[in-house]
Amino acid sequence: xxxxxxxxxxxxxxxxxxxxxxxxxxxxxxxxxxxxxQPEAADKITGAVNLPLFLLEGVAILAExxxxxxxxxx
Amino acid sequence: xxxxxxxxTNAGSVMAQVGDNIIHHVSxxxxxxxxxxxxxxxxxxxxxxxxxxxxxxxxxxxxxTVIIPIRRYLRGSKVVPSGMANLIETVIVFIRDxxxxxxxxxxxxxxxxxxxxxxxxxxFFANAIGMIPIFDVLGLADRFVFHTDSHSFLNQLLHGGTxxxxxxxxxxxxxxxxxxxxxIAGTLAHGFIKHWINLVPHGLAWPVYIILIPIEIxxxxxxxxxxxxxxxxxxxxxxxxxxxxxxxMAIFGEMFHSVAAGMGVAIISVPMxxxxxxLEIIVILVQAYVFTLLSAVFIGMAINVHH
Numbered sequence: 054x055x056x057x058x059x060x061x062x063x064x065x066x067x068x069x070x071x072x073x074x075x076x077x078x079x080x081x082x083x084x085x086x087x088x089x090x091q092p093e094a095a096d097k098i099t100g101a102v103n104l105p106l107f108l109l110e111g112v113a114i115l116a117e118x119x120x121x122x123x124x125x126x127x
Numbered sequence: 128x129x130x131x132x133x134x135x136t137n138a139g140s141v142m143a144q145v146g147d148n149i150i151h152h153v154s155x156x157x158x159x160x161x162x163x164x165x166x167x168x169x170x171x172x173x174x175x176x177x178x179x180x181x182x183x184x185x186x187x188x189x190x191x192t193v194i195i196p197i198r199r200y201l202r203g204s205k206v207v208p209s210g211m212a213n214l215i216e217t218v219i220v221f222i223r224d225x226x227x228x229x230x231x232x233x234x235x236x237x238x239x240x241x242x243x244x245x246x247x248x249x250x251f252f253a254n255a256i257g258m259i260p261i262f263d264v265l266g267l268a269d270r271f272v273f274h275t276d277s278h279s280f281l282n283q284l285l286h287g288g289t290x291x292x293x294x295x296x297x298x299x300x301x302x303x304x305x306x307x308x309x310x311i312a313g314t315l316a317h318g319f320i321k322h323w324i325n326l327v328p329h330g331l332a333w334p335v336y337i338i339l340i341p342i343e344i345x346x347x348x349x350x351x352x353x354x355x356x357x358x359x360x361x362x363x364x365x366x367x368x369x370x371x372x373x374x375x376m377a378i379f380g381e382m383f384h385s386v387a388a389g390m391g392v393a394i395i396s397v398p399m400x401x402x403x404x405x406l407e408i409i410v411i412l413v414q415a416y417v418f419t420l421l422s423a424v425f426i427g428m429a430i431n432v433h434h
Contacts (some may be wrong), residue, residue, distance in 0.1 A: 100225065104424065107417040111357040118360045125150075 062123045073113035080106055094118070141381040148371045153363050154289035156292055174428035177284065181291040193248060220246055226420050230427030235316070242308060243423050246301065250292060254362060257290025293362035295355055302351035304333045305422045313429035323431040329410055354421060361414045364409040372400050 082104045088095045139337050156162060162173035167387040196211035208216050221239075291297050313322030326343045327336060374394045380389025 100229075104420065107413070107420070111353055111417070114360045115353060115356050115366065117364065119358055 062120045065123075067114055067116065069116045073103050073109060076109045077106060080109070098115055132267040141377045145371075145374045145378060148365055149374065151287070152370055153288040153290070153293060153366045155285065160283060160286075162283050164267055175291070177287045178294045178297060180284075181256065181289050182253070182297065185256055185291060188256075189248050189252050190273045192252075197239070201417065218247075222247055222419065226416075226423045230423045231312075232427065233286065235312070235430055235431070238315070239308075239312065239423070241418055242304075243365055246422055247415055247419040250418050251411065252291045253297075254290065254411040254415060255292060255360060257288065257366065258404065258411065259289075262289055288363075288366060290362045290366060291344065293366065294361040298355045301358075301418070303353040305354060306351045307424060308422070309425050309429045313425045316430045317432075325429075337354055350421075350425060354418060358418055359413055361410055363411055366404070369400055369403050369407070372396055372403065 054124055084098055087098050144243040156177040158174070158213060161176045162180055165173040165175065167173065192211070193215060196208075196215060200208045200212040207213075221315065222244060223236065223240050228236050229245050262285050292301075299428050316322075319323060324399065326347070327339050331339070373396060376389045376392050377390065379392040379411065380386055382388070
């Protein structure tokens, strides 16, 4: 019972991956669709999607760091 | 992995040592055994640890790589730069036109471009040096050829990882630069008091401000904190994954008490480690780009306030 924090960390990590996967896939789907509608705007769309994409990835990495903190420091 | 090789024959199973070895391999050399011991100044230990040495090495490399070709181009008579200056110009034009100008606005491009270029080049080179296994090769040479004493400079150089930006203190220093740049940018553009007034949007009902002002103040500190942790976590995370995959060989070898099992796992482990190294190269470029982009976006948000 004293190793319960490992269990919590593992479940948390899975949820982080699900969250990041859902968010990034929504972004990519919207970007691909809008580039298909208007190929001339491909650069602008890529530029517009870039920033929130990396912010979301940053959130996922930050959460992974906290999970690692749970595992390493009891 | 030389540290795992060195301590693998000591007491304790491989499984118990793997975690320590991995953490030992990506973190800084210990503060108790720095490379060069310097005295404390105002209570701050000024000893040179491995990440400090790597910061200096990266600074020297970036300076030599950027300053010498550009000086040669400026002194010469050609209009179009060639060679290294051409490469640097391509990168700089890309950064200025796609990162700095859309965010900061045409009036302040020349003010803030040098800072953004410096951040990009420094972070990119500092990340990239972490992927070059110079010190691991030195470790192998030291173990099998030189046999230096265990406290020699060479041996102490081998403890700890070489990715300086994997240390959150280093990236916190870089985020400090961004933090003060945001304030300076707002002050230059709008004046000291107006910059702080611009922190919240105007024209809202007054009860909203009671919640909004603390949130904006917290956001002021959270944004550089996120910059710090994003870069540090990306760099160490990649290295930890790489080392964990390579550790499978030792773990499997011990679990089945046979060397052949360990070598059999190598067929899976080494290609996967190569693939993750390829991913790491992409992550290096992307993380340098993201840090630079977000710094430019935050500086631009302080200059062009349109909520």
